[in-house]
Amino acid sequence: MNFITDLLLSLSGLIRPHLTFISSALVATLLVIYGNDVNRAVWTLIRRAHFIVRTLVFILLCAIGYGLIAVYLVPVISNLLLMAGSVWLGIVVVVVFVLVGWLAERHSRRG
Structure with a gap:
């Protein structure tokens, strides 16, 4: 049991210094997976608006909206x-990446 705990602690120790980059990768991946769905939903809401309004909305959504999501969601x-915790961090990160990969695969098959 002590060997497994030491192994998990070592994995977590390797991952901890890169947690900001890992979180950024997760947020960016989720934005890539679901960004088109968000864009489509916004387009549905504003499709009858004037061209300038549609353009401004998409500039705000893409530049400010997605940017703020990325900036504020990474620390969360x-x-x-x-x-x-220190023992389970490595395993949780691996499981979360597998889950995000599964979500991406499922989403790509959907449409």
Whole structure:
């Protein structure tokens, strides 16, 4: 049992210094997976608006909306991952990446 705990602690120790980059990768991947769905939903809401309004809305959505999501969600994801604790952090990160990969695969088959 001690060997497994040491192994998990080592994995978590390798991952911890890169947690900000890992969180950024997770947020960016989720934005790529679901961004088109968000864009489509916004387009449905504003499709009858004037060209200038549609353009401004999409500039705000893409430049400011997605940017703010990325900036503010990365620390939240980092903190959520840290809640796993020193022993389980590595396993949780691996499982989350597998889950995101599964979501991407499922989403790509859908449409």
